[in-house]
Amino acid sequence: MREAERLRIVALVHHPLALETGLNEELRALLRQSERAALTATRHVIVTSTMTAAELTENFSVPPHKITVAVPGTARPSERRKVDNDILQILSVGSLTRRKGHDILIAALAMVLDLPWQTTIIGNPRLDCAIADALAEQIKELKLSDRVTLAGESDDLASAYEKADIFALASRYEGYGMVFAEALSYGLPIIACKAGAVPDVVPSDAGILVPVDDVDATASALRSLLSDPQARVRRSEAATRAGKLLPGWADTSQIISQTLKALA
Incomplete structure (x- = not known):
């Protein structure tokens, strides 16, 4: 001073x-x-x-x-590879901390078990080991071990985005939200929360934004995208358009x- x-x-x-x-x-x-x-x-x-x-x-x-x-x-991919997954792939990217809301996403995923999907959560588990352990236990208790993978950190996020059909992250707050911008650049429909700067990054036609800590609303958004191919296509196209406008x-x-x- x-x-x-x-x-x-x-x-x-x-x-x-x-x-x-x-x-x-x-x-x-x-x-x-x-x-x-x-x-x-x-x-x-x-x-x-x-x-x-x-x-x-x-x-x-x-x-x-x-x-x-x-x-x-945001680094733009040269061209998104077309994916044709037999089972829809949900991607979530964010350090395993309380703010990222992985517990809400996992709880919501347990409510759509009647639909076919696989989820990969990529993020550093060492920033808050207690939270990381709690998430692993939550997955086990909800019997999601064969559907949800805590993949740890990754040096190849591009490949993860390319292989995904949906991006979902229930952050309780974001100062910007770079992973959402990256998801847009790969043309992924997004499920996120109306938190911090997320609504400024994710256009309403590209993503479904739900209230913070609302498991039911998150599950409803997941069900909407998982069960409606045309909705995924519309939001994917909107995401691609938005991604091209990112700086x-x-x-x-x-x-x-x-x-x-x-x-x-």
């Missing part, structure tokens, strides 16, 4: 820590106070979504003129570069 006037400090904010899922109110208040103080010391703040920009202005005392939105870039990393880099040059 003592050096704030001398230095040109620029912050990059993707997700304020005070908005993390599962915090008690004391810790949430402490983080909000700390982050507000840190952001006050900056010359400028770069954020990854318009939603985060609004959040910082409303709850962290950052004036709009100090904020630049630089949406993360690339060169676009994001240019926005950040121009912002930093203006401050120099």
Whole structure:
């Protein structure tokens, strides 16, 4: 703070820590106070979504003129390989933490066991081992072990997206939601929650957005896409159109570069 006037400090904010899922109110208040103080010391703040920009202005005392939105870039696949799965493949990508809502998705999947599907959940299990263990136990208790795979981390997400028919992730909050943008670029119909910046990323014609922590609504969305091929096709086509409009990393880099040059 003592050096704030001398230095040109620029912050990059993707997700304020005070908005993390599962915090008690004391810790949430402490983080909000700390982050507000840190952001006050900056010359400028770069954020990854318009939603985060609004959040910082409303709850962290950052004036709009100090904020630049630089949406993360999305690497476009050269051309999506046509898949013809005998059993529909549902893909979920996200670290095994409480915020990602894998427990809600798993519970919802248990409600559509009468339909044919397989689900692969890709994500780092080491960030919260207790949550990872709880998810594995939930799958076992719901007798989903032959239908749901916790695949751990992967260096080949492109192949996973290519092989999928549906993308589903029940995040309780997202500062942007890069995996949703990636799913759009691969033309996947999406099931997600009306949480954080997700509605800004996923168009209503490309995905079904449900309330946070609503197992019944998530199951209903799954049933809708699993049982209606035409609905999948319509949303897939909409996802493909939206994916083509997403910025690339060169676009994001240019926005950040121009912002930093203006401050120099």
